[in-house]
Amino acid sequence: MSTNIATPSVVATPRHEARTTDQPDLEFLPNLVARDHQFDYDVAIVGLGYVGLPTALSLHAAGASVLGIDVSELRLATIRNGEADLLRSDQERLAQAMQADDFTISGDSLQLSTAAAVIVCVPTPIDPYQTPDLSILRSACAMVVNAAVPGQLLILTSTTYSGCTRDLLVTPLEEGGLVVGRDINVAFSPERIDPGNDRFAHEDVPRVVGGATEGCLAAAEALLGRYARTMHGVSSLEAAEMTKLLENTFRAVNIALANEFAEACLALGIPVMDVIGAAATKPYGFMPFYPGAGVGGHCIPCDPHYLLWQLRKEHIQVPVIEQAMSEIARRPRRVVERILETLADRGKPLDGARVLVVGVSYKPDVADLRESPALEILSMLAAHGTEIGYYDPFFKSLRLKDGTEILGTSEPGLFHPDLVVLHTDHAGTDWSWLGPDDVVLDTTYRRSDLPQRVLL
Template sequence: MSTIDVRADELAPSQPRTHDTAPLTPPSPAFDFDVAIVGLGYVGLPTALAYHASGSRVLALDVSPRRLRTIAARGADLIDTDRERLDTALRTPAAFRLTSDTAELSRAAAIIVCVPTPVDHQQVPDLAPLRAACATVVAAARPGQLVMLTSTTYVGCTHDLVEAPLRERGFEIGRDVFVTFSAERIDPGNIGFAQEVVPRVVGGATPQCEEEGARLLARYAARVHRVSSLATAEMTKLLENTFRAVNIALANEFADICGALDVPVTEVIEAASTKPYGFMAFYPGPGVGGHCIPCDPHYLLWQLKALHVDAGVITEAMTRIAARPRRVVDRIRDVLGRAGKGTLGARVLVVGVTYKPDVADLRESPALEIIDHLIDVGAEVQYVDTHAPHIHLDSGRERDSLPDPAAFHPDIVLVHTRHHDADLAWLDGDAVVVDGTYRSSDIAGRVLL
């Protein structure tokens, strides 16, 4: 496999590195790198940068040469602070090495796996990337190394894909090598919660593994919460994201109920939020996207199915979540009908197509399904989104973001995602606006979903 290096002659003079948190244990002289990050996506790249900023020598590995080129060209979708960190890291190649060569993993004292854990079209977990990454890590393992899985996954996965295969290779876990799980809690694009300030939960295959895992995380995380096993740590992440999924489904249902009773749902949620305990605000919307909420609860449901364990509440929430984009299409057709227009030939403009504000991430975005389905029923659909200049729909259709949305003269506008820098000044009041965010109260005459 090839190795992507940043050449010394491309480098600006090196800058002093900051050590936000001193490493608890000195870097081992037996290893060239303190930590290797496997998978440099929305989670892995910021994690690699956080370790580098804390003074660790980082081996940053991805199987995709294209991804490595994007990172080296500073083209990755990052918040500003991580963009600055990347600039600094790329100036110090001895301490931040980008590579696709898996053989190099044996040079790192600790290996953190951050590869995708998606679901397929039948909502069955696709473990292929995680299996491949773990097999690589196990094959490269050498005495003294620590392996940490951070990808969200089913309960028992770290045992199945890392602990058991390492034992088969003859390692004694907790003595020769250390096996841990600590789910990543990063919220890409959210500048309110820096990765370092969010506590990490860690479990180990043995108490010594847990200890070593906590040390590794403490190099950059402000707080580490230890749990008694790998399974507890794995299940903690599943609870966190299932909790969100169920509450989003409930918020959507409350929005529909409030619509039927003509009560403003956002005002209700904000009023309920004044209660300092026993309530947490979740807001309704056009559906959920990204790599977590539409996927993670299915890892649990898939596992429970094999055990014949009923999880009715979670199953119902996930069914409702999956149905939400169709509900949006029905509502658009309904609003058009009330304005005396049919769907056939109606000009629909979707504002914001990424799954949440201020990221370029289109994975599982409800907007894609909404647009495809609106086109299926005869509407003429365009979109505008400065964070997503081009989209591919599941149907194979493609669209480009409109440079001049006003010139499209839409019959109806769906505000799907509102980036903080989105300019809606062109909305002249002629088009009907459906507010899929429920929170665009500045748009005169909007109707809610």
């Protein structure tokens, strides 16, 4: 994308694991009138979830003094007790940070005005009708605007529709008398973190940034550049917001395509993973995506709906994206159909059959059930009278769509399933209980070593 703003790459200053100065570092506020304002913290993070907490830890490790704000007492207690679901490297950082006097976590949003920069990382889910639910983001932004003081830098990082930063930060700030770019800086920088994935350090993932003004962009790049090695400035807030929507819509469309190829290959008797693996040897013009039981988490099933919702207002149709999102959404139903077919081949009806789902989180090695296809699959099976069970060491229990709580089994061998459904293949999953005659529906397509394996 072309840019009409001069945006030199900002290389992060060398990281140091301990703060070297007691004074907040205000080097990222050069353009503001109120640049001499004294702050207690370099940065406040609003929302200490899968995105906010690692961001807070990266900034702290880079030498920033950090105030973490979360409305959930439960979340704050989980963090304080060292029980947050984090990569090992972040767990170590958290243990260090909790000992440091320049890292504070709190539920008191009034303290936001004591931070030179505020980064908003709160959830942006969709409702059951697949409409963006902006209530959390609206209230978090209102809280930040209410606490805003001249001299601050405000950065929104939650995934959202294009124009949201202007609607929820720039406009209310200006209505309250702060001139953006003169009194206060505002930017949007989409988060790209991949929880559970330690192949890419947070510091090594380039950050895309859009500013309300050129000065806002430079300020945001300077702050985020304290830990991220590469900055990529774009022409506006809206371009930065749209970049995130493109990234996740790209993934959604390609996953839908991979699912269709899996169905085509199954019908033609061709192993789809052979085909994808072979295509992936092409060094340009192809990127592998893999079929599965559906998509979960807070990104792919949700983010493209922010775009579709926005475009509906403009009466613009984007049939490729709409089709991809429908295909993805109906995938768990396809899994249940395949369970029915597989059981029927063995003379068993769905009603009364025993089905054990292995791995229920939405992706391997994270304790995250949000939007997991497993919840829908288990709920549909239960509604058909199937005896359901699941095996996933990350979750002692889970709630089905109708609110029913079910307990996981720690001894899958005692469940005596008619069919095992491999939904999520966590590293180190114990398969020693699997008998040679146990049939496994492998929705991951990756376990060719399983003896009695069927595919979606």
